Amino acid sequence: MATGQSCYRDEVGLRVNLSVAVQCMRQARGILAGEIYEDENRGLNMVELKGLVIDNPKEGIFRVHRSAMTSSEILQMEQERIFNKCWLYVCHESEVENPGDYRRRNVAGRPLFFVRGSDGKVRVFWNTCTHRGALICRREAGNAEVLQCFYHAWSFNNRGDLIGVPDEAGYGAGFNRAEMGLKSPPRVDNYRGFIFVSFNPDVEDLVTYLAGARDYIDLVVDQAEEGMRMISGSNRYSIKANWKLLVENSLDGYHVKPTHKTYFEYVTSLGIKTGAVQTAFGRPARALGNGHAVEEHEGVRGRPIARWSPLFGEETKEEIARIRARLVEKFGEQRTRLMADVSRNLLVYPNLIIIDSIDITVRIFWPITPELMEVTAWQLAPQEEKGELLARRLDNFLTFHGPGGFATPDDVEAIESCQAGYKAEGVEWSELSRGMHREAIAEDELQLRAFWRQWYGYMLGLGKVDTKDPLVRERQPVAS
C-alpha cells in the first residue's frame, strides 16, 4: 500500500484522463476498483474509481463495489465532486417566518445560517465573521435586527451589511467597509419555498438541475392552499453507516414488507387492511434525470390531504372532503388522485429525500466519516392546516417515521447492519440488479441504479449521465 500524501485537488476526471500509458501500467500492476495505490509519477495516493460500478444491462448485472461505502479517499472525492458541485438543500423558507428570524445549519460540513432580512428577503450566509472568522450565529435560532460577532463586536444588519466596527479609524485607506459584509455561497436559489445552495458558481440553474424531480415537488407544494410550512421540532440522529445507504433505503420498496413487519402488524391491529392495496396506479419506479429518482405506491392509510380514514374520526370527514373537492377543482381528478391517493419517496440528488406518504417527511443527511452520517428530518404541512387534521398528520408521522417510530429505527438497524457486514471484506460487491430486465416497479432497484449511475458519472468527472435502465421501457408516470 502506498504511503504518499492523499490528495485529490486535481483536475476533474483525474482518473479517466490519465494517459493510456499510466492505465496500462496500472493494469500491469493489477490495480483493482476501489484499491488505493501510489501514482509513481506524482507520489500521490489514488483510489481507482473506474470499475467501482458494474453496469451491464445486457446481462442484467448491476453491482457496486463496497469500498464506495468504506473508503475515506472516496468520501473526500465525493465532497469535491458531488457536494461541491451539485445544488444542496438548506432549508424551507417558512423556517424563518418573520423579518429578523434566523437559523443556523451545516451543509456538507460547512457552517451556514439563513435569515429573513427586514426587507422580507431570505438570504443564506457563511456563518463566519468577515473579520477573523468567529461564528456569527451561535444560537440555534433567533430573531435579530443586528447580528454582532462576540469576538470584536463587528455588527451586521440582517441583510448582511457590515454596519459597525469598533474604532474603525484604526483601519487604513485599504479598508472598505462596504466590501466586508457577510458573504453568501456562490449560488442560492429557492424553488417554491425549498432553498438550495451550491458551492459551484458554474452550476446550472436550479430548475434545470431539478429536472424531473420538479414535478414531484410541485405535487407536494400544490397540496397546500396557502403554501407549506415546516412544523417545529426536528429529528436529529446519527446512523453509523455510509450516507449512500440511506439514499438506497429511502427509495427501496423491496425492504418494506420484510423489514417493517411490526409496523404492518400494528396497522392491522388498528383495523386497517394491509393486504388489499389497490394497484390501479401500478407502483412505478422512475429515474428523473440528474440522479433524481422516485418510487410510487398506494398507501394503506389515510392522509389529511385528502384521503379520509376511519381512524381520523367522523369529525374530520367533511373537512377532508372539502379539501379534496378544492384539489379536483384546481387540478382535475387525475392529478388529485395522484396527490391524495398515491404515496411517493423522492430523491432530489444527492441527499434530499421527500417522503410524501402518510405524512410529508423532509429528510437530509451528511456524511461525517465513510461510516457515519448525521440525519435531520422535518415534517411539512400546509400553512392552513390546524387542529385535528394537523394532529392526525403528526400522529401518522409518529407511527412510522422518526427515531421513536415503529419503522425508522429498523431502517437504521438495517443499514448499520450492512455497514457492519462490509467489514467482512470477503464479499466485495453489492447487488443492485433487481428489475433490470423489466418495466421496473417500486420493489425493484431501478431508482437506486439511477442514483448510482449519476454518482459514478460525477465521480469519474463525466457530469450528467443517462441514469435510466437502457434496455427496458420505464413505467409511465401516473399523471399526464
Next chain:
Amino acid sequence: MPEARSRGNDKSVPSLREEVEDFLYQEAALLDEWRLDEWLTLFTADARYVVPTTDLPEGDPKKDLVFIDDDMVRLRARVERLKSRHGHREYPWSRTRRFITNVRIKLAGQEFLVTSSFLVYRFRMGDTSPYVGWYEHRLKQVDRELKIHYKRTVLDMEALREHGAVSIIL
C-alpha cells in the same frame, strides 16, 4: 385527594417520598429487566407517554413534531413490537441500566407531579449510548396504588448522536 401521610415517628408507614422513589426505582427495574408487560400495568387506562424532540423539549404533540406520543393503545403496540424478533433495532435486546436522582414531588390537584433526573445507559453491538434528561411523572392513586397518568421524557442531548433512535422505553 391523595391520602395524607404520616409524618410522625412511625417507621412502618413509608413517607410519600419513599413511596414515590420506590415507585420510580421499581419502574426502572422493570424496564432494565425487559419485564415490559408488567411495566404496562403501572399506567392508568387513559395514560400518555411523550418524548419530545431534542431541539424542542417543550414540544406539544398536537402541533409540534415529537419523537413519541403514545396513548395506551400505541404503548401496548410498542411493547409488542419490542417483544417481537421483528423489532430489529432491539433484537437482540440491548442491555440497559437506569439511574434516577433529584426526585422532587409536588401536589397538583388529584395528582402528584414528580420530576427527576435520569441517566439511561444502553449497550448493544459494541456501542454505548447514554440518554440523559429528566422525567415528568404525573402519578395518581388508584386503589391505594400509584399509577402513571402521564409520563414525559425530556432529553438533554442536542441530538441522538450515539443513539440513532429512541428504540428502548425511556
